[in-house]
Amino acid sequence: TYVVTDNCIMCKYTDCVEVCPVDCFYEGENTLVIHPDECIDCGVCEPECPADAIRPDTEPAMETWVEFNRKYSEIW
Ligand code: SF4
Numbered sequence: 001t002y003v004v005t006d007n008c009i010m011c012k013y014t015d016c017v018e019v020c021p022v023d024c025f026y027e028g029e030n031t032l033v034i035h036p037d038e039c040i041d042c043g044v045c046e047p048e049c050p051a052d053a054i055r056p057d058t059e060p061a062m063e064t065w066v067e068f069n070r071k072y073s074e075i076w
Contacts, residue, residue: 001036002046003065007053008032016045016054028072035073036066 008031017025017032024038025045034045036057046054057066 001039001041001057001066002034002043002054003036003057003062003069004028004031004033005053005055005065006031007051008049011051011053013050015048015050019044019048024073026073028068028075031072033069033072036070038073 010030011032014025014032017023021042021044022038022040024035024040025032026035027033031053034054041056043056046056055062055065
């Protein structure tokens with residue numbers, strides 16, 4: 001899955017939301033988030049993010065971000 005990380009804070013762009021084929025972006029408190037179970041890992045959103053905030057969970061130490069994205073995509 002891909003996840004949104006802290007560079008997203010205060011970002012006003014939603015280019016990522018527009019390209020996602022499965023609409024798995026949700027609005028968190030200060031960031032957008034990606035629902036980790038709904039993301040199909042297509043990678044299309046990553047280069048669209050002007051803040052470089054979208055990362056694959058295969059990078060080191062991403063567990064906390066996966067849980068953050070899950071929490072805020074299921075909260076509303
Ligand atoms: Fe959506 Fe693809 Fe990005 Fe996952 S990787 S959030 S499916 S655009």
